[in-house]
Amino acid sequence: xxxxxxxxxxxxxxxxxxxxxxxxxxxxxxxxxxxxxxxxxxxxxxxxxxxxxxxxxxxxxxxxxxxxxxxxxxxxxxxxxxxxxxxxxxxxxxxxxxxxxxxxxxxxxxxxxxxxxxxxxxxxxxxxxxxxxxxxxxxxxxxxxxxxxxxxxxxxxxxxxxxxxxxxxxxxxxxxxxxxxxxxxxxxxxxxxxxxxxxx
Amino acid sequence: xxxxxxxxxxxxxxxxxxxxxxxxxxxxxxxxxxxxxxxxxxxxxxxxxxxxxxxxxxxxxxxxxxxxxxxxxxxxxxxxxxxxxxxxxxxxxxxxxxxxxxxxxxxxxxxxxxxxxxxxxxxxxxxxxxxxxxxxxxxxxxxxxxxxxxxxxxxxxxxxxxxxxxxxxxxxxxxxxxxxxxxxxxxxxxxxxxxxxxxx
DNA sequence: GTAATATTTGACTAAAAGTCAATGAATAAT
DNA sequence: ATTATTCATTGACTTTTAGTCAAATATTAC
Numbered sequence: 001x002x003x004x005x006x007x008x009x010x011x012x013x014x015x016x017x018x019x020x021x022x023x024x025x026x027x028x029x030x031x032x033x034x035x036x037x038x039x040x041x042x043x044x045x046x047x048x049x050x051x052x053x054x055x056x057x058x059x060x061x062x063x064x065x066x067x068x069x070x071x072x073x074x075x076x077x078x079x080x081x082x083x084x085x086x087x088x089x090x091x092x093x094x095x096x097x098x099x100x101x102x103x104x105x106x107x108x109x110x111x112x113x114x115x116x117x118x119x120x121x122x123x124x125x126x127x128x129x130x131x132x133x134x135x136x137x138x139x140x141x142x143x144x145x146x147x148x149x150x151x152x153x154x155x156x157x158x159x160x161x162x163x164x165x166x167x168x169x170x171x172x173x174x175x176x177x178x179x180x181x182x183x184x185x186x187x188x189x190x191x192x193x194x195x196x197x198x199x200x
Numbered sequence: 201x202x203x204x205x206x207x208x209x210x211x212x213x214x215x216x217x218x219x220x221x222x223x224x225x226x227x228x229x230x231x232x233x234x235x236x237x238x239x240x241x242x243x244x245x246x247x248x249x250x251x252x253x254x255x256x257x258x259x260x261x262x263x264x265x266x267x268x269x270x271x272x273x274x275x276x277x278x279x280x281x282x283x284x285x286x287x288x289x290x291x292x293x294x295x296x297x298x299x300x301x302x303x304x305x306x307x308x309x310x311x312x313x314x315x316x317x318x319x320x321x322x323x324x325x326x327x328x329x330x331x332x333x334x335x336x337x338x339x340x341x342x343x344x345x346x347x348x349x350x351x352x353x354x355x356x357x358x359x360x361x362x363x364x365x366x367x368x369x370x371x372x373x374x375x376x377x378x379x380x381x382x383x384x385x386x387x388x389x390x391x392x393x394x395x396x397x398x399x400x
Numbered sequence: 401g402t403a404a405t406a407t408t409t410g411a412c413t414a415a416a417a418g419t420c421a422a423t424g425a426a427t428a429a430t
Numbered sequence: 431a432t433t434a435t436t437c438a439t440t441g442a443c444t445t446t447t448a449g450t451c452a453a454a455t456a457t458t459a460c
Contacts, residue, residue, distance in 0.1 A: 045440055169364065244448095
């Protein structure tokens, strides 16, 4: 990595860090681009070098913590399906908690927009979640834990709705309940009955 | 209702109708207040007679269709719990579909904000949903359909997360699947297993 | 008939999103 | 080593739009 790339990466990270802190504290609508650049110690114009629109920073803010989950799950291919999913749910809610309600709120809005396809490499975050969940189910089908005729696509939709529902519910409650305890209840009550008909 | 009240009601309705159509078609962020007032045939200033902030119209847009559900459920007190809930889920998704993804997107953002308490009578929509669901469960407890020790509060949280998860999932899929068919699958797969341990 | 009250209006203000040409430092070419 | 090119950085500038407000107009109350 040469000096230019290093400088670019540093500036981008400064913006993401400043953005996360400010949005977390005050909310996306309550801050402006200059607040972010001031906190990051760069000029306003630099923001638009890295993000096409003000909103686009939100996806990048969430990318780092959520990206780590994907890595972890890659190293859990040998584990039981429900354990893997429970781990996913746990870690997802940890990220939700660390990002805070204000970030999740804005992020959900972006996620829900089918037209919102930011032109950076990764595209829409939720498609990423979808593919990850689907591959977990497919792993379980191919190793015989789930029946061969399991409707993976449908189950993925249903499980992802649990995931987002869980987050929505947590945000609505103003983060009052303990996320991990909540996740535990959720996985026990919801995940198992959904999967049961398809388990061998 | 005198002439003044009539005029006020008419203007408000014109704004809500115009707002719904525009947000549905173009999205909340892509239109401005003048687009709405132009379409409604009133002056820009009038918008702020009825809504404190641009966003506040979204809650009112969704209030009409969702309000009808509450009425219907009042007339279904004699029915079985699962039938009542399934009806609620069905009607909820019908409203979601009629409002369209763009309205739901913005509406979800408002719903997720614990600080967003518009100063009109009804307050936050989700609290309304919460109370409605909780009262359905309490009806079932008092008429013996559910066990006396059913944790109504927790179940309400879980069921509401199903409801919002279902909507989120539908929006993410760009409204591709048939909402009623989807609801049916949802209720069958999710609702019954959740309630089972508490049914007599 | 007159005073009080409420709705409607659109020009105006304030704020912030987003643009862009100039700058200068790093890299590549000769 | 010198020159040309590329690219991150800058901040003043433009444009858009949310939100205000005082005046005008219509309705109701006294």
